Amino acid sequence: MSDAQKSSPPKKITPSDVLRGESPLILTATLEPIVGDRFQPAGFPEIGHVIYKAPRKDGSTESVCIVDSAASMANHLETVCQRGAHDLDLVDALQGMPYIRCVTGDLVDGKLPSEKRETIVTSLTEGHRVASSYFLDGAALKSDGVKGDEFKNDLKTRFGLVLANDKSKAHPPPERWWNVFKSIFEIDPNSLVHGVLFPQWQIKIPRALTAHLEAFGAARRPLWREVRPTWQDDLGSAHLRGR
Numbered sequence: 001m002s003d004a005q006k007s008s009p010p011k012k013i014t015p016s017d018v019l020r021g022e023s024p025l026i027l028t029a030t031l032e033p034i035v036g037d038r039f040q041p042a043g044f045p046e047i048g049h050v051i052y053k054a055p056r057k058d059g060s061t062e063s064v065c066i067v068d069s070a071a072s073m074a075n076h077l078e079t080v081c082q083r084g085a086h087d088l089d090l091v092d093a094l095q096g097m098p099y100i101r102c103v104t105g106d107l108v109d110g111k112l113p114s115e116k117r118e119t120i121v122t123s124l125t126e127g128h129r130v131a132s133s134y135f136l137d138g139a140a141l142k143s144d145g146v147k148g149d150e151f152k153n154d155l156k157t158r159f160g161l162v163l164a165n166d167k168s169k170a171h172p173p174p175e176r177w178w179n180v181f182k183s184i185f186e187i188d189p190n191s192l193v194h195g196v197l198f199p200q201w202q203i204k205i206p207r208a209l210t211a212h213l214e215a216f217g218a219a220r221r222p223l224w225r226e227v228r229p230t231w232q233d234d235l236g237s238a239h240l241r242g243r
Helices: 003-007 015-019 070-079 151-159 174-187 190-194
Strands: 051-055 061-068 082-084 087-090 101-104 118-122 139-141 147-150 196-198 203-205 213-216 239-242
Touching (some): 070 190, 139 151, 147 151, 151 174, 174 190, 190 196
Antiparallel strands (some): 061 213, 082 087, 139 147
């Protein structure tokens, strides 16, 4: 900036000036987490868990480490809905809850009878839940075992999606979003609890239930000094508190 520009009176900048690139726009704001004081930094394999300083009401700070993120805890919460790690059936308390199973097997007279079906994954085990390609690219089975239309076409109809010009993408009009929520609740309510994303259809539903595991008062202990087969080698002395 020249001396003449420094001495000239401040110029009034309009939004259109900023959009044309005539002047930069710098915004300064103080932000805080919506829930509690949790701020989740990135973790990298070569340095392990990231410990950050969380502000406290008395003006001090406390070292906090995210032991399990919200996404990881969601996986744990979904796991307890099943009978076991290798048993994909629901526990007794959740019998009757709708969810999706991806099955394969040999057809008999054009049908896939129940005794021939082998479950590969379910919407409780797949990371993308009901939006997984295992389901979207598969065919929905009718009650008599006959293969129906592709599941993604069924969802498009249920959601009331409007196709874009290139026909490869779609989006729900504002007045049809209730169709999206209602349909997912009828098919797989777990996807509403823990969130689901259909990027090709511009549908992103955030999780309704959030859980995380934090270590308060965490500190690092150099691994070259002492090696113990426990999690404390990496995180140091800390007490755990779940939310």
